[in-house]
Amino acid sequence: MMRLAVILVGLAFATGMASADDATARGEALFRPCAACHMIGEGAVHRLGPHLNGVSGRTIGTAEGFRYSASLSEAGAEGRVWDDVALDSFLAAPRNYLPGTSMAFRGIRDAEDRAILIAYMIETGGAEAPQGEVAVDPRIAAVLDHPPDEAYGAFLSSECTACHSGGGEGIPRIAGLAPQSFAAGLLAYRDGTREHQVMNMLAARLGDEEIAALAAYFATLE
Amino acid sequence: MGFSRRNFLGSAAAVTGLLAAPMIVRADEHARPKVVVVGGGAGGATAARYIARDSAGAVDVTLIEPTRAYYTCFFSNLYLGGFRTYESLGHSYGTLASSYGINVVHDWATGVDRDAKTVALAGGGSVPYDRLVLSPGIDFIEDSVPGWSQAAQNAMPHAYKAGSQTQLLRAQLEAMPEGGTYCMVAPPNPYRCPPGPYERVSMAAHYLKANNPTAKILIVDPKPSFSKQGLFEDGWARHYPGMIERIGPDFGGDNVSVNPEEMTVDIDGVVENVDVCNVIPAQRAGSIAFAAGITEDNWAPVSAYDMSSRMDENIHVLGDSAAQGAMPKSGFSANSQAKVAANAILAALTDSRAFPARFANTCWSLIATDDGVKVGATYEASDEGIVSTGSFISEVGETDELRAETYRESIDWYDAIATDMFS
Ligand SMILES: Cc1cc2nc3c(=O)[nH]c(=O)nc-3n(C[C@H](O)[C@H](O)[C@H](O)COP(=O)(O)OP(=O)(O)OC[C@H]3O[C@@H](n4cnc5c(N)ncnc54)[C@H](O)[C@@H]3O)c2cc1C
Numbered sequence: 001m002m003r004l005a006v007i008l009v010g011l012a013f014a015t016g017m018a019s020a021d022d023a024t025a026r027g028e029a030l031f032r033p034c035a036a037c038h039m040i041g042e043g044a045v046h047r048l049g050p051h052l053n054g055v056s057g058r059t060i061g062t063a064e065g066f067r068y069s070a071s072l073s074e075a076g077a078e079g080r081v082w083d084d085v086a087l088d089s090f091l092a093a094p095r096n097y098l099p100g101t102s103m104a105f106r107g108i109r110d111a112e113d114r115a116i117l118i119a120y121m122i123e124t125g126g127a128e129a130p131q132g133e134v135a136v137d138p139r140i141a142a143v144l145d146h147p148p149d150e151a152y153g154a155f156l157s158s159e160c161t162a163c164h165s166g167g168g169e170g171i172p173r174i175a176g177l178a179p180q181s182f183a184a185g186l187l188a189y190r191d192g193t194r195e196h197q198v199m200n201m202l203a204a205r206l207g208d209e210e211i212a213a214l215a216a217y218f219a220t221l222e
Numbered sequence: 223m224g225f226s227r228r229n230f231l232g233s234a235a236a237v238t239g240l241l242a243a244p245m246i247v248r249a250d251e252h253a254r255p256k257v258v259v260v261g262g263g264a265g266g267a268t269a270a271r272y273i274a275r276d277s278a279g280a281v282d283v284t285l286i287e288p289t290r291a292y293y294t295c296f297f298s299n300l301y302l303g304g305f306r307t308y309e310s311l312g313h314s315y316g317t318l319a320s321s322y323g324i325n326v327v328h329d330w331a332t333g334v335d336r337d338a339k340t341v342a343l344a345g346g347g348s349v350p351y352d353r354l355v356l357s358p359g360i361d362f363i364e365d366s367v368p369g370w371s372q373a374a375q376n377a378m379p380h381a382y383k384a385g386s387q388t389q390l391l392r393a394q395l396e397a398m399p400e401g402g403t404y405c406m407v408a409p410p411n412p413y414r415c416p417p418g419p420y421e422r423v424s425m426a427a428h429y430l431k432a433n434n435p436t437a438k439i440l441i442v443d444p445k446p447s448f449s450k451q452g453l454f455e456d457g458w459a460r461h462y463p464g465m466i467e468r469i470g471p472d473f474g475g476d477n478v479s480v481n482p483e484e485m486t487v488d489i490d491g492v493v494e495n496v497d498v499c500n501v502i503p504a505q506r507a508g509s510i511a512f513a514a515g516i517t518e519d520n521w522a523p524v525s526a527y528d529m530s531s532r533m534d535e536n537i538h539v540l541g542d543s544a545a546q547g548a549m550p551k552s553g554f555s556a557n558s559q560a561k562v563a564a565n566a567i568l569a570a571l572t573d574s575r576a577f578p579a580r581f582a583n584t585c586w587s588l589i590a591t592d593d594g595v596k597v598g599a600t601y602e603a604s605d606e607g608i609v610s611t612g613s614f615i616s617e618v619g620e621t622d623e624l625r626a627e628t629y630r631e632s633i634d635w636y637d638a639i640a641t642d643m644f645s
Contacts, residue, residue: 106627155577158272158561162554163584163631165638170630197614198584198598198631204612205580205600 027120030113033105036194037185040125045137047184049103053125056118058082060098067178071100087118095169104172143183146212153217156210159202175221182215254282255571258341258351260331260510262287262315264296265357265540265556267643272564274322280572284325284349285318286341292644293384295415296553297636300588302381302392303425311384313644331358334514336534353567356522357540357556358508359383360414363520366504367407368479369488377482378499381422382414394498395429401436402497405487407478408443409502412521414542414551416449417597419502421587424454427462428590440496441468442489444476449550450587450597456618457589507543521545526603527579528566529559538563547607548599555583557639579603586632592622594629 031040037049044051050066060080061072068076075098080086090097091114093107108114164174174182188194189203206214259270262285274283291312300306318324330344340348362380364371370378381391398404404426408419423439430437439462448454458466469475474490480501481487487494506520516522516531522539523532524546531537540563541556549555562579569576584598599613616628 151575152577154276155561155565155575156580158565159558159580159582161638161642162557162582163635163638165641166634168630168634168637170627170632171634171638197596197616201598201600201612201614202582 023116024120024123026113027116027123030108030117031120034117036188037103037105039137040121044125045140046180047137047140048181048188051125052121055082055125056084056087056122060086067181069100069102071098071102084118087121088114091117102173102177137180137184139187140180140183143187143208143211144179144215146209148179148216149209149213150217150220152210153213153215156206156214157217160214163198174218177215177218179212179215179219182218183211186211186214254280255352256282256284256350257353257355257567257571258284258286258349259355259357260286260341261357261359261508261541262289262292262318262326263357263359263541263556264294264553264639264643265542265560266355267292267315267318268557268560269355269357269538269540269564269567270324271318271322271643272561273567274318274324276564276574277568277572279323281568282325283322284327284351285315286327286329286331286343286349287315288328288330288344289385290314290328293388294553294636294640295382295384295418296639298381298384298388299418299422299425301388302395302422303428303588305425305588305591308389311388313640315644317645331510332513334510334537336514336537339536352536352571354514354537355540355563355567356508356511356514356516356537356543357560358510358543360505360507360542360551361509362503363506366410367501370407370480370482370501370503374480374482374501377485378480378501380502381500382409382418382502382505391498391500395426396433398430398434398437398497400434401438402434403438403440403494404430404498404500405440405442405494405496406500407480407487407502408441408445408448408475410444410476410504412551413502413505415553415585416550417454417585417587420448420450420454421589422500423466424457424462424587424589427458427465430465431462437465439466440487440494441466442475442478442487443468443470444478446471449585450595450615452618453595453616454587454589457593457595461590461593505542507539511539511543518545526606526608529563530566538567545607547601547604548610549581549583549601549608550585552583552585553639554585554635555581557642558582581608584635586628586635588629588632592626592629594625594627594632596628596632 037047038052039045039047040052044053046066050063059076060082061068061076091108094101094103094105163171186203189199257273259266270283270285273281291314293311297306297311301308315326319326331341332344333342340350342348379387379391381387427439469489477490479488485496487496507517507522511517511522516533516537522543524539524544526547529538529540531539540559542551558581565577568574581601584596586594586596588594595616597615600611601608602611
C-alpha cells in the first residue's frame, strides 16, 4: 500500500490535484468503462477481457487462462512488456498500437487521464502478476453450467449474424470468442454495466440458457 | 406434419439398392424435398441461403429472381448523398449457386398453382415445390398520386426500388439549376423503410449544401408524423437551416397531384414549379402475392410463428409483402423473418429441430457526415401477429462521438447483412 500511496501523491502534485484521494476517485471513474470488460483488485477474474492484476510490467498477452488475439499473443512472444509507455500508447488507441486486438475500445484521448488510470491500475491491481490459478467469476460459471445446446445456439446466432458477420471499426468480431469472455460480455450488457442501446436491448431477452447456447456455438466458429 | 428426412432417405435408399445404378440418382432427386423461393432480396436471398446451408444439401432449393445483380435499397440514399458508390450497392448471386448448390433461375414468377404446388415462369415452364417462399418486395398502387404512373417514372423517379431509378434521381439532383426546388412526395403508411424518405431528404440536402446551397427542398407528406421525426428535424435545423420545408396534411399535404410533363406539383390547389420531383407512391405487396391469391387488402397476412400464409400453410411470405404485425418493413426485418421461416421449413421437411420464433430490427439513418441515428426493437410471435418486446431510439443531443460511432456501426451492419444474404 505504501508504494501506491506514494505514486498517487506524486501524481496529485504533478496534476495539481488536492489529494491522493481525488486521484483515486478519478482513477476509479476512469476505470468504469474498462470495468465492463475487466476486473481488477482482490478476487479479480477474467471476463470479456483478462483480469488486470499485475498487468504493469507483465509480458503482453500472458495472463494465465485467457485466450488472447493473435495480435497480443505475438507481441508477447516477441517479449514485449507492458511498461508505462506501452500501456499509455495502447490505451490512447488500442487498435493503432496493436492492430488486430480484440479489445473493442476506442481509446482515451487525454494524456493526463491515461496517467491517472495507469497509476490507479497499479494501485488496485499491484505491479506483479499474482501466482496460481485464476478462478472463474461465479456468475459466469453459473451461466456456463447450463448444458451447451449448440443447435439452439446456432438458431439464436442467426439474430446476431445480421450485424456480427464481419468485424470492423463499428461492430466487433465475436466469432471464436472463448465462452467465458463471450458470456461475460453478454452479462455486462444484460445487467447494464456495459452500455450500448442495441446490445442492452438484445441481451435483455437472453436467459442464462440462451447465453450458454450462444457461447458454445460462437466458440466453434473460426 | 412433415416426414423425417432420415427415415425417408433410408427407405428410398433401400428401394434404390435393388435397382440399376442410373436410377439411384433419379430416386435420390425425388427424395429431396423442394423449396422454391421467389425474389432474391433481403428476405428471399437470406431464406434460400439458410435453408440450403443448414440442410447441407438435403433440401433442393430453387431461387427465382429476374435480375442478375441485386442492388440494395438500403444505403441507396447514401449513394445519393455521395457517401457510397453505386457499385458498392450491387451483389451477385454467384456464391449462392456455387457454394450452396442453390438453383438460381433468372426469370419472373408469373403465377402459383396452389393445388398442383407449382410456380409458373415468364420464360415458360413451371417449378414444383413442397414449400414456397415469397419475398417479392413491394409494388406501387396505381393512381395513389394523381398524375403519376409507372410511365412517368423517368420524369419523376420513385427510386424506391433500387437500380437505375436510384442513378436517375442522383443525376437529376446534380442537374438541378442553381437555387432550384427538389420536391419529394412522401408515401402514406404502411410502406417500406419508414425513415427512408427522410434519410433521403437529408442526403439530398447534404449534396445541395455543398453544390447548390440556395436550392430548396419541399416535402409533401400525407402523414401527420413520421419515423424518427424529432431526430430528423433536429438534424435538419443543425445542418441545413432554412433549406427544408415539409407540408403535412394540416396544410394539404394529403391532397396532392403531379404533372410530369410540366414538372409541377399541385398541393391542395396551389401549383408549384419544381426541378426534381421524387414521387414515392403508396405501396402494396409484390404482384406475385396477388397472383397466388393469398392477399387481403394490400398485403399478405401471415402467422407470426413461422411466417406461413394465413391462407396456405405451404407458402411463407417474408419481408415487405407480409402483413405480420408490429415489425416495420425493412431489410433487417426481412432478413430476421427469413431465419424464422427457414427454421420452420427445415423442421417440417427434415428432422431438424424447430425453435420458437424471435425477431429483431434495427434501422440506421444518416443525417449528415458522421451524424448517424438508429431505432430498433425486438419482437416475438403471438396469435394476433408479431408483437414488440423491447425497443430503443437515438436521442436528440447525443455527442458527436456517439453519432459518428452509430454511423460506423451502420457501415459494418451493411457488410454483415450482405454477407448474411450472399456469401
Ligand atoms: C431508399 C430506401 C432505403 C432503405 N434503407 C433501409 C435501411 O437502411 N435498412 C433496412 O433494413 N431497410 C432499408 N430499406 C428497406 C429494404 O430495402 C426493404 O424493406 C427490403 O429490401 C425488403 O426485402 P424483401 O425481401 O421484402 O424485398 P426486396 O429486397 O425488394 O426483394 C424483392 C426481390 O423480388 C424480386 N421479385 C419481385 N417480384 C418477382 C417475381 N414475380 N418473380 C421473381 N422475382 C421477383 C425483385 O426483383 C427483388 O429482387 C430501404 C428501402 C428504401 C427504398
